[in-house]
Amino acid sequence: MKPILETRDLTIAFGGHTAVNGVDLTVPPRHFKSIIGPNGAGKTTFFNLLSGELKPTRGTVWFKGQDITSLSPYERTRLGIGRSFQITNVFPNLTALENVRLAVQSREGIRYNVFRHFTAYRRLEEEAQELLHTVLLSDVAGSPARMLAHGEKRKLEIAMLLALNAELLLLDEPTAGISMEEVPAILEVIRGIKERGDRSIVLIEHKMEMVLDLSDSLMVLFNGKLLADGSPQEIMNNELVQSAYLGGFYDDAS
Numbered sequence: 001m002k003p004i005l006e007t008r009d010l011t012i013a014f015g016g017h018t019a020v021n022g023v024d025l026t027v028p029p030r031h032f033k034s035i036i037g038p039n040g041a042g043k044t045t046f047f048n049l050l051s052g053e054l055k056p057t058r059g060t061v062w063f064k065g066q067d068i069t070s071l072s073p074y075e076r077t078r079l080g081i082g083r084s085f086q087i088t089n090v091f092p093n094l095t096a097l098e099n100v101r102l103a104v105q106s107r108e109g110i111r112y113n114v115f116r117h118f119t120a121y122r123r124l125e126e127e128a129q130e131l132l133h134t135v136l137l138s139d140v141a142g143s144p145a146r147m148l149a150h151g152e153k154r155k156l157e158i159a160m161l162l163a164l165n166a167e168l169l170l171l172d173e174p175t176a177g178i179s180m181e182e183v184p185a186i187l188e189v190i191r192g193i194k195e196r197g198d199r200s201i202v203l204i205e206h207k208m209e210m211v212l213d214l215s216d217s218l219m220v221l222f223n224g225k226l227l228a229d230g231s232p233q234e235i236m237n238n239e240l241v242q243s244a245y246l247g248g249f250y251d252d253a254s
């Protein structure tokens with residue numbers, strides 16, 4: 001089966017510093033891959049190369065066999081790549097439901113006057129309700145987004161990403177900055193999306209143990225380079241990863 005996402009020799013240098021260095025990645029359709037690594041390993045930069053915010057110094061990105069290296073973020077979104085942007089797209093004074101409904105509406109390119117047709121409005125509303133249910137936010141559907149806890153905002157953001165109907169979801173540290181009590185709910189939401197089985201997911205995570213049992217495979221970045229890539233079992237047993245781990249690979253900084 002053709003990979004949904006592939007990179008070859010993907011590289012970007014900022015001045016003299018090579019932040020991502022010759023990375024080869026292959027993600028089969030409906031696969032869940034996590035990218036792990038310590039602070040400064042190049043994870044976010046790698047994501048920016050996948051979503052188009054950055055252009056590589058060298059190398060290629062393919063989406064479903066199409067070379068997308070020179071496409072803009074907008075063009076990549078149109079093709080079916082959705083990236084989580086931490087809260088920036090949430091309207092604080094609108095309710096959770098209204099935020100998701102707007103995301104559904106923007107996907108469909110529906111203009112305001114469609115709302116004269118009650119059935120069209122109701123279809124959007126129902127889809128938004130379903131998405132809130134998927135991310136376990138039905139209870140707060142009527143609350144203004146600004147009143148939500150941080151973890152709830154992250155879940156809202158995931159619902160808005162799902163509203164785009166992207167085939168490939170890029171999730172950037174979805175548990176970052178949220179309280180320990182809220183982490184299981186976020187992981188539950190991600191597990192739910194995985195179990196629906198209709199999306200491919202690439203997720204960045206700082207802490208390996210957080211995503212080990214969720215992931216079909218993990219790729220380890222270290223100093224911009226691919227240190228290892230394999231099943232959770234292979235990664236856990238990998239001596240390079242182990243020595244990096246024991247050598248202070250993971251800190252508790254975030």
Ligand SMILES: Nc1ncnc2c1ncn2[C@@H]1O[C@H](COP(=O)(O)OP(=O)(O)OP(=O)(O)O)[C@@H](O)[C@H]1O
Pocket residue numbers: 014017019037038039040041042043044045046206
């Ligand atoms: N625009 C830029 N200009 C110069 N250097 C950059 C730029 N963006 C990233 N870097 C450098 O590239 C390296 C990788 O950073 P990146 O943010 O991708 O790491 P990360 O693995 O996502 O870390 P974290 O877990 O802290 O988010 C770092 O040394 C960073 O300082």
